[in-house]
Amino acid sequence: xxxxxxxxxxxxxxxxxxxxxxxxxxxxxxxxxxxxxxxxxxxxxxxxxxxxxxxxxxxxxxxxxxxxxxxxxxxxxxxxxxxxxxxxxxxxxxxxxxxxxxxxxxxxxxxxxxxxxxxxxxxxxxxxxxxxxxxxxxxxxxxxxxxxxxxxxxxxxxxxxxxxxxxxxxxxxxxxxxxxxxxxxxxxxxxxxxxxxxxxxxxxxxxxxxxxxxxxxxxxxxxxxxxxxxxxxxxxxxxxxxxxxxxxxxxxxxxxxxxxxxxxxxxxxxxxxxxxxxxxxxxxxxxxxxxxxxxxxxxxxxxxxxxxxxxxxxxxxxxxxxxxxxxxxxxxxxxxxx
Numbered sequence: 001x002x003x004x005x006x007x008x009x010x011x012x013x014x015x016x017x018x019x020x021x022x023x024x025x026x027x028x029x030x031x032x033x034x035x036x037x038x039x040x041x042x043x044x045x046x047x048x049x050x051x052x053x054x055x056x057x058x059x060x061x062x063x064x065x066x067x068x069x070x071x072x073x074x075x076x077x078x079x080x081x082x083x084x085x086x087x088x089x090x091x092x093x094x095x096x097x098x099x100x101x102x103x104x105x106x107x108x109x110x111x112x113x114x115x116x117x118x119x120x121x122x123x124x125x126x127x128x129x130x131x132x133x134x135x136x137x138x139x140x141x142x143x144x145x146x147x148x149x150x151x152x153x154x155x156x157x158x159x160x161x162x163x164x165x166x167x168x169x170x171x172x173x174x175x176x177x178x179x180x181x182x183x184x185x186x187x188x189x190x191x192x193x194x195x196x197x198x199x200x201x202x203x204x205x206x207x208x209x210x211x212x213x214x215x216x217x218x219x220x221x222x223x224x225x226x227x228x229x230x231x232x233x234x235x236x237x238x239x240x241x242x243x244x245x246x247x248x249x250x251x252x253x254x255x256x257x258x259x260x261x262x263x264x265x266x267x268x269x270x271x272x273x274x275x276x277x278x279x280x281x282x283x284x285x286x287x288x289x290x291x292x293x294x295x296x297x298x299x300x301x302x303x304x305x306x307x308x309x310x311x312x313x314x315x316x317x318x319x320x321x322x323x324x325x326x327x328x329x330x331x332x333x334x335x336x337x338x
Contacts, residue, residue, distance in 0.1 A: 012083060012084055013122055016080075016084075016122070016126050017126075020126055020129055020130065023130060023133065024129070024133055027069075027133040027134060027136075027137045028133070028137070030062075030065070030069075030137050031133075031136055031137030031138075033062075034062050034137060034138070034140050034141060035140060037058050037061055037062065037140075038058065038140040038141075038144075040058075041054050041055060041057075041058040055144060058141075058144070059141060059144065059145055062141050063141060063145060066134075066137075066138045066141060066153075067152060067153075069134060069138075069156075070134070070152045070153055070155070070156035070157075071152055071156075073130055073131070073134055073156050073161065074152065074155055074156055074161075074197075076126075076127055076130055076161070076165065077127060077161065077164040077165040077167070077168040077169075077193070078168055078189075078190050078193050078194065078197075080123050080126065080127065080165050080168055080169050080172075081165075081167075081168030081169050081171055081172035081189045081190070081193055082168075082172060082186045082189050082190050083186070084119055084122070084123060084169055084172070085119075085123075085168065085169040085170065085171065085172020085173045085175075085176065085189060086172035086173070086175060086176045086182065086185040086186040086188075086189045087176065087182045087185070087186070088115055088116075088119055088172070088173050088176060089112065089115065089173055089176045089177045089333075090175075090176030090177070090179060090180055090181060090182045090185040091176075091182050093176070093177070093180040094180060094181055094182055108333045108334050109330050109333065109334050111333070112177075112329060112330055112333045113330065115173075116170070116173055116326060116329070119169070119173075120166065120169060120170070123165050123166060123169040124162055124165070124166060126165070127161050127162045127164070127165035127166075128161075128162045130161065131156070131157065131158065131159075131160075131161040131162060134156055134157065135157045135158055138157070142157070146244055146245040146304070148245075148304070148307050149246070149247030149302065149304075149307065149310075150247075151201045154201075154310070154311075155197075155201070158308075158311050159311055159312065159315050160311050160314055160315055160318075162315070163314070163315035163316075163317075163318035163319050163322075164197070164318060166318065166319060166322045167193070167196070167318040167319070167321055167322045167325075168189070168193045169322075170322040170325045170326050170329075171189055171192060171193055171322075171325060172185065172186070172189040173325075173326075173329060174325045174326070174328060174329045174332075175188050175189050175192070176189075177329055177332060177333060178332070200314065200317070200318075204314075204317065205310065205314060206249050208310060208313045208314065209302065209306060209309065209310070209313070211249050211250070211300040211301055211302055212300070212301055212302070212303055213298055213299065213300050213301075214298070214299050214301075215296050215297070215298055215299075216241070216296060216297055216298075216299055217294075217295075217296050218238070218254065218290065218291065218295040218296055218297060219291050220279065220281070220287040220288050220290075220291040221281070221287075222241070223238070223281075223282075223283055223286075223287040223290055223291060224281030224282045224283055224287050225240075225241060225242070225282075226238045226239060226240045226241055226282070226283075227239050227240025228240055229283060229286075229290075230267070230271075235253045235261055235264065236253055236254045236261075236262050236264065236267035237251065237252075237253045237254065238251055238253075238254060238297050239251065241297065241299060243299065243301045243303075244304075245303075245304035246301040246302060246303050246304055247301060247302040248299055248300070248301045249300050249301060249302060250299070250300035251297055251298075251299055251300075252297050252298040252299075253297070254267065254290070254295050254296075254297060255295065255296055255297065255298070256293065256294065256295060257294045257295075257296070262293065262295060266293065267290075269289075270286050270289035270290050270293075271286055274286045274288065274289040275288060275289055
């Protein structure tokens with residue numbers, strides 16, 4: 001069965017190997033360039049230069065490229081599920097070749113299990129190597145940027161992409177088993193996996209661990225760090241505050257010293273008639289006016305030290321779902337497929 005599975009899978013395997021080789025060559029080249037840029041940044045900063053400007057230039061040279069690569073590699077699990085998982089069983093059921101194997105003393109569950117494990121190992125190898133290469137190439141930038149929790153970056157580094165690929169491949173295999181048609185199974189696999197990839201980061205991930213909450217005084221400098229002030233839905237809020245290296249999952253509205261929400265008229269007053277102090281920054285004199293009100297906000301965030309806990313927890317969820325699907329597939333092929 002293992003040899004037969006390899007014979008049937010070898011074209012897809014060679015295509016995956018060729019794509020991985022091209023990706024590896026590019027990521028090695030990019031990783032070496034990033035490390036050269038990191039050395040240049042540290043030399044400029046250590047020589048008494050403008051560290052903030054040097055850092056901004058260094059990150060600007062590579063961050064967008066790495067973001068595009070992360071988005072591209074986010075497609076790898078879906079593609080593996082679509083082109084490796086969905087046809088694996090569906091094509092044989094569609095053409096009827098599975099009956100020939102079953103008539104040669106190969107049990108149904110062994111047929112399904114060997115196929116799933118053999119191609120599953122290849123899936124783990126390809127996704128793991130792609131993730132390892134990108135994680136290595138991007139590590140100097142990730143260390144300085146402090147955005148490992150961002151949705152795209154988190155899903156393209158370390159162990160999470162491997163778990164994504166395992167689920168996508170297993171999902172594709174089981175969908176093919178149920179649908180019994182290759183093209184519909186491919187389309188349905190991509191659709192279901194896309195839904196999962198939207199739900200988990202936005203609905204499940206924020207609740208994997210309870211966030212840390214902290215009250216932050218809204219000084220003029222803190223207000224100027226925000227990306228936005230005010231809300232058309234009614235109540236002044238602060239948008240875009242960050243905690244270095246952390247994932248800020250929630251920000252309260254502006255509150256006075258006694259914990260009450262800031263009255264809308266006092267908030268509007270600082271926008272209409274701020275003191276003329278000539279203050280600089282994003283909000284200038286408005287920030288000075290608001291700072292005089294002794295305000296604070298409550299931030300909810302996941303500290304950077306929890307990064308690996310989130311990686312393992314989310315990976316465990318995906319692997320558990322893959323195991324349940326594989327178990328259901330074994331039951332279904334034994335009891336329902338003919």
